[in-house]
Amino acid sequence: MTGKLQQTDRTTISRHSERASYDRDTAYEILDEGMVAHVGFDVGSGVTVVPMTYARLDDAIVLHGAIASRWLAAFKEGRPVSVCVTLLDGLVLAQSAFSHSMNYRSVVVFGDARLVTDKACKDRAFKAFLDHLVPARWDDSRQPDDKESEATIVLSVPIREASVKVRSGPPQDAAKDQGLGYWTGVIPLELTAGEPIPDPAMKGNLAVPTYALNYKR
């Protein structure tokens, strides 16, 4: 899909509107880089936020969980959710405590999460979950069988009513503060991968695959 995200009352950013965007490509870049989505819903016991793995599949966010999960069972019919993915890029140190900030990129999506029941669609989603986290791993692992597929709930949320918020760059101190003499700048932050840790239960002396050795987001 091309074109803008849908700007509605609740996706209109009232504070720091200069950081807001409704650009679909920017939203997709952020969603494709992130690894954890925070999903908010209310299935009868108040607003609840949980962390979930996810993937972007075309113009939707797909989520998954075990059929044994109590709250997921409530999604048999479509239900409104809010899905937020945030990437933290840096700490912004300003002259005044008040002007300290973070560099970040975030996407918030509002929409109805609907159960994916079609077998082919579900299979595409399973591949997307793994491709999203570790590209190349899908073909280097055992793919889901029918029992595993049936034990898994897949939800799809259209990326339509959504907004992007991005802060980048140096601090923005008020002119009156600029001569105060404190060091100001940005401490960049990045999610980095360490050396892969082989599974003690693994049989044989297998080499670490390149995609794990050189893992980079």
Place this chain on the structure above:
Amino acid sequence: MTGKLQQTDRTTISRHSERASYDRDTAYEILDEGMVAHVGFDVGSGVTVVPMTYARLDDAIVLHGAIASRWLAAFKEGRPVSVCVTLLDGLVLAQSAFSHSMNYRSVVVFGDARLVTDKACKDRAFKAFLDHLVPARWDDSRQPDDKESEATIVLSVPIREASVKVRSGPPQDAAKDQGLGYWTGVIPLELTAGEPIPDPAMKGNLAVPTYALNYKR
């Protein structure tokens, strides 16, 4: 405060209950290490999740935002929120696609977010926000004046009804999959700080402070 977190119906973890805990100290460690909280609320236009900076102040999570923020204005009276902080520790590569997982630590808190109006309490919160992100920076920056304090809304959520979920360690493949011959193990992930980037607007040739140079979470 000592003792357990409050286990209620909605903080009872139904899936992978072996990962669940109600230990207050573990919750505090996670909250003290995290930098972004995802806060869910419904102030009349459906469930909304937004990323926020936060701090733990004694037995509460404090949040803040600009008075100009539309949704924060709805918090003049206490309102239920769900606050989730998630730390990502690794990608878990198993024999089967189905058994792939993440190592993570997360806390979910349910409670009423209440406006902090007392001046002394608000000042403590301001210090906590900065101490939480960059210890030592509070004394090395200009502290908030009355105008800045008045322009900022501070909310406090008691850490009472809450749960912790932690996954760590190697993959857990089913016995029947263990001979499939794929490499399995964990790719550790960590949020790391890069070299500080001085603010181009900074006057003078100031040395980067130690707390920024050796920044570590």
